[in-house]
Amino acid sequence: MKALVVDDDRVLADLVGFTLRREGFQVVQAGDGETALRLLAEEQPDIVILDVNLPKTTPVLDGFTVCQRIREKSNLPVILLTVREDEDDIVYGFKVGADDYINKPFSPRQLVARVQAVLRRTGNVAGVQPQKVGVLSFDPDRREAQVGDRAPVTLTALESRLLEYLMLFPGHILTNRDLIDHIWGPGGGDRDMLRQLVRRLRLKIDPDPGGSSLIETVPGRGYGLKKSA
Numbered sequence: 001m002k003a004l005v006v007d008d009d010r011v012l013a014d015l016v017g018f019t020l021r022r023e024g025f026q027v028v029q030a031g032d033g034e035t036a037l038r039l040l041a042e043e044q045p046d047i048v049i050l051d052v053n054l055p056k057t058t059p060v061l062d063g064f065t066v067c068q069r070i071r072e073k074s075n076l077p078v079i080l081l082t083v084r085e086d087e088d089d090i091v092y093g094f095k096v097g098a099d100d101y102i103n104k105p106f107s108p109r110q111l112v113a114r115v116q117a118v119l120r121r122t123g124n125v126a127g128v129q130p131q132k133v134g135v136l137s138f139d140p141d142r143r144e145a146q147v148g149d150r151a152p153v154t155l156t157a158l159e160s161r162l163l164e165y166l167m168l169f170p171g172h173i174l175t176n177r178d179l180i181d182h183i184w185g186p187g188g189g190d191r192d193m194l195r196q197l198v199r200r201l202r203l204k205i206d207p208d209p210g211g212s213s214l215i216e217t218v219p220g221r222g223y224g225l226k227k228s229a
Contacts, residue, residue: 003027004049006036031054047077048067050098084103150207153205158184161183165179173223180194
């Protein structure tokens with residue numbers, strides 16, 4: 001199944017995308033209403049996760065307007081994301097065709113539950129799918145990583161969160177701040193904790209602990225999974 005995530009907050013959009021990929025979705029992202037409507041036609045998603053407060057463009061396409069445009073043409077499920085708590089806004093969201101409404105901040109578990117509830121009427125809810133980058137594979141359900149033909153190794157919850165996030169962006173360096181916020185939440189970790197977590201993960205997944213690591217380090221910036229891992 002495929003989800004279209006529409007939010008101009010890149011960090012939040014990446015988190016929503018990460019959460020949905022873990023549940024087996026293909027994910028495409030848009031940062032404004034015009035792009036969202038274009039991708040809607042090109043990608044044919046099964047559900048749309050749509051932020052209400054999109055950047056002002058010409059014409060003005062906020063989340064409510066995009067939802068209304070979608071509903072004029074199809075019954076595609078739409079979940080609105082918003083920081084607004086005013087009852088009139090919520091009522092208006094449903095009036096223009098939203099299937100559900102989630103207030104920020106929200107937990108990944110809540111998002112998944114809402115998505116599954118909206119999709120349940122179709123009888124087709126995605127399951128957790130293994131991930132693979134080069135010789136490295138990871139089963140999120142079992143929390144097992146495997147390199148080539150080596151025996152799988154079991155990861156801790158934090159190691160799993162780190163590896164899953166790195167595997168979403170192979171070949172790219174993720175900043176220390178983004179990794180810390182994703183793994184522990186804002187204010188829940190620091191660079192030393194991240195450094196130690198990366199070290200523990202390397203001990204489990206590197207083919208040759210004394211050789212080149214699958215995880216690249218850019219001092220002062222962050223870490224990334226080598227694309228040819």
